[in-house]
Amino acid sequence: MTYIYFDHAATTPVHPEVVEAMLPHFTQNFGNASSTHSAGREARAVLNQSRDTLASFIGCAPSQLLFTSGGTESDNLALFGAAAARQSLGKHIITSQAEHHAVLHACEHLESQGFEVTYVPVDSTGRVRVSDIEAAIRPDTILISIMYGNNEVGTIQPIQEIGTIARSRGIAFHVDAVQALGMIPMDLSRMPVDFMSFSAHKINGPKGIGALYIAKQAKMEPMLYGGNQERKRRPGTENVASAAGFAKAVQILSRDRYEKQQNLEKLRNAMVAKLHQLLGPEQAVVNGHPDERLPHILNISFPGVSTETMLMNLDLEGIAAASGSACTSGSLEVSHVLKAMQLPDALTTSAIRFSFGIGNTLEHIEEAAAIIATIVGRVRNI
Template identity: 65%
Template sequence: MSPIYLDHAATTPMHAEVLEAMLPYFTEKFGNASSLHGFGRESRIALSRSRDRLAALIGCSPSELVFTSGGTESDNAAIFGAAARYGTDKKHMITTQAEHHAVLHACEQLEKRGYEVTYLPVDEYGQVRMEELSAAIRDDTFLVSVMYGNNEVGTLQPIVRIGELARERGIAFHVDAVQALGLLPIDLAALPVDFMSFSAHKIYGPKGVGALYISGRISIPPYLVGGSQERKRRAGTENVAGIVGFAKAAELAVGSQHHNRLHVEMLRQEMIQAFTRELEAGAFIVNGHPTDVLPHILNVSFPGANTETMLMSLDLEGIAAASGSACTSGSLELSHVLRAMHLPESVMRSAIRFSFGFTQNLEQIRTAAQKTATISRRIRNRN
């Protein structure tokens, strides 16, 4: 059997058209975009066109986009940049207990510098409660940071309502949209958002490149110094090939967004239905919100079957899945997201994240579900 890759939330294979667009900028079009000669101008033109293209796709001005090394840097830049913007005048921010570690660890760093952070709880589906968010806002709150869709369980957050509340209270709002780009509509001209983070390798683009939207309503001091790149906000020679690839990947993903969403929704539903056919009641539990969910992520627990044993057995069968975030799935610790949802221990210790891609078919999903069901039964019976 050919391997079945069900970990697209961790990373995606590069689209052939993306690679084709990038290749010239590794070879004959290799100039530094800051150089004044023809080689440099050629790269600068490619950089500007890519920025224009990406900005048009997400509804913002090209001047509001800063290219980064990926989603983690984008999250860090928004949080540290917002903190630096207010100096010592405001030293409180709000996030949730279910955020990606790129946000949570940045918040921990702020706490070491004397800031206060409120980590809002989430409900059993992973959603923040608006009344708790509203109650947490203080006079010295400078930022709210809440992700669009959770990378482990797929739960969507009410970012429009959160953004409207933040704007009413004069607070900046950051959204990690790494998992949402290309699957959910993003129009930054309409969304009440001040910062939004993106990553190319989640949408069939290259690793090592991302972007941070910084609203024209707001400004932050430079967070990398040593050059005038990115309007003096992020110094360093631009990754031109990567940026060209990112723009091409975004063009393909957003251009096929409706079709792609319907396809991965179909795959997700097929796996749930296959588990329903293959397993008895109570042998599997779907985690996350039943309807407000990213279409390509399915988090399932198999009570009585340990996560690590399940993943090892799936890998031996040629099926790639995950226990949670790719940044932490090498750890044996329980998912902080599932803990924040206050799920039973048996559910947390048996959770698997399956995440689907545009090029997969129903037969692959049926095969993977059947093998997963067989493995979970075997482990439960052994225990």
């Protein structure tokens, strides 16, 4: 049985070139980047080179880039750090109902600390309305946090427009770009963004390392204490091997980005076309924005077949997919993103996320679509 991995939005396989780039820093060049001897200086050089590579790719100065343990830490650090630094100006924060839990749960914690959070709605495609963001702004608003591309349905948000409004009002603007890195061209030197979060394992890099962009004018309090690393904003012994891996993954992205995006778009379109051919558009309903979307994410509902049933059957057939839903006490909850989109129950309770990447082929699409159609037919007949 062929194993087909369609869950690249959750994590991606580490690229062989990334593994190769990391190995020497586990075995030969293992120095602590804070040490002053030659081994430490060598590690420091690797860390600096890695930061330079990522900074060049996203269009910022290396000094504006902070290495973290991943997207969740980057989101938390941006929200907690900005809130702490700006609380003398106010305690109101704006985000959307469709954010990643790394932002939503951080906002819930801030609410317990006396901050007020407005959760703006999204439309039926998962997109926020710029007018809703503007209407939610108050004199005491200090921070807006909106993700670039949604991790469940792939919808891209109007970041430029929101950032322009935030900057004109003196409000800090954070963007979770974990799914967008490499999928959307970005030049942070031209974007009205104060904080932006990234993660290596979404782009065929290693798990356990991410980055946070911090604009020169942005104020942020550290959340950890104990060292001078990362300009005292994120102390702790640096993960040099993973930084090298992150940089190599970015280099590969830079080299192959156009070809990769074209291939992902082809795979996604082929999956939609095949499922519509086999089941019909009414029985395989695509969720998310039709145009403003990431190329690698496809969220699709199969009315009459529960998400849990479909995922279980797909797994038995050797196909890895996801729901985007939280798992509580062994059962799936309906996705908060699809709830926020106010889709009918028939769609929210039958949604599956397929996400594509390295290793996927059109043959995989054909095989998976046939299996899905068989599962749908079998379950509906029952």
